[in-house]
Amino acid sequence: GMIxxxxxxxxxxxxxxxxxxxxxxxxxxxxxxxxxxxxARPEASELGExxxxxxxxxxEVSGIMGTLxxxxxxxxxxxxxxxxxxxxxxDRGRIGDMLVRLLDNAIRFTNHGAIGLRASVEILEPxxxxxxxxxxxxxxxxxxxTLLQAGRQEDRTAGLGLPLVRRxxxxxxxxxxxxxxxxxxLQVRI
Numbered sequence: 001g002m003i004x005x006x007x008x009x010x011x012x013x014x015x016x017x018x019x020x021x022x023x024x025x026x027x028x029x030x031x032x033x034x035x036x037x038x039x040a041r042p043e044a045s046e047l048g049e050x051x052x053x054x055x056x057x058x059x060e061v062s063g064i065m066g067t068l069x070x071x072x073x074x075x076x077x078x079x080x081x082x083x084x085x086x087x088x089x090x091d092r093g094r095i096g097d098m099l100v101r102l103l104d105n106a107i108r109f110t111n112h113g114a115i116g117l118r119a120s121v122e123i124l125e126p127x128x129x130x131x132x133x134x135x136x137x138x139x140x141x142x143x144x145x146t147l148l149q150a151g152r153q154e155d156r157t158a159g160l161g162l163p164l165v166r167r168x169x170x171x172x173x174x175x176x177x178x179x180x181x182x183x184x185x186l187q188v189r190i
Contacts, residue, residue, distance in 0.1 A: 021064050027093075028100055032164075052092035054131055055080050058119045061096055061188075065103040069115045071107070072107060081120035088121075088129060091172065098165045099133060102188050105162065106137035113138025136187045142180045 003023055011019070062078040069076040099117065104117045116136040123129050162178075169176045169190050180186040 021067070024060065028097055032097070032101075049074060049087055049089055049091050051087050052095075053087055054119050054121055057092055057096055058099075058117065061099045061103070062117055065100060065107065065115075065117075068104075069107050072110075073109060074107065074112075075114035077114055077116040079118060081118065086121055086123065086129060088131065089129075094168055094172070098168055098190065099135070101162075101165050102133075102135040102190075106135055106139065106186065107188075109142075110137040110139035133190050135189075138185045138186065141185050154177060162188075 003019055003026065007016075007019060030159075058080060059076065062076070062154070064079060066076040073189045103115060103117060116134070119132040121129055122132075165188075166176045174190055177185070177189045179189075
């Protein structure tokens with residue numbers, strides 16, 4: 001509500017960008033609270049599907065997370081394998097939330113080097129496509145089995161982000177692969 005009140009006053013272009021980022025972050029935080037409560041329930045809620053462009057979603061997420069990475073002194077590399085004017089049908093909000101969670105983990109656990117987000121779209125049939133996101137970092141790495149158990153063990157360093165992403169990916173009919181070794185960094189492919 002306060003963000004909406006601020007927008008009633010004249011703002012510079014920079015202030016408008018900051019407020020847009022705040023509004024997006026608040027929406028994602030509310031989704032996280034919803035997802036955590038959903039994780040505690042065995043039954044699944046419906047997905048909110050709509051039309052969206054992958055390039056637009058990647059741009060929005062990279063705008064927020066790239067700023068956080070650069071503030072920490074990390075390079076942020078982002079892009080689409082090939083420009084894709086394809087409009088997809090799916091849960092854009094959840095896809096954005098998954099990318100934010102994965103990038104947030106990468107930024108949090110990486111002290112030097114770079115964070116990367118790559119997206120690719122492969123048209124399978126006239127009304128079917130495969131979308132792949134690759135999140136990578138140059139952080140300390142971690143064993144894959146540790147990542148998948150995060151949030152269930154007493155080790156709270158990894159938090160709930162990865163288990164929530166994995167569950168959401170599975171509910172959307174996708175797969176999640178994690179390549180992580182101590183000392184090498186991490187790659188998450190969804």
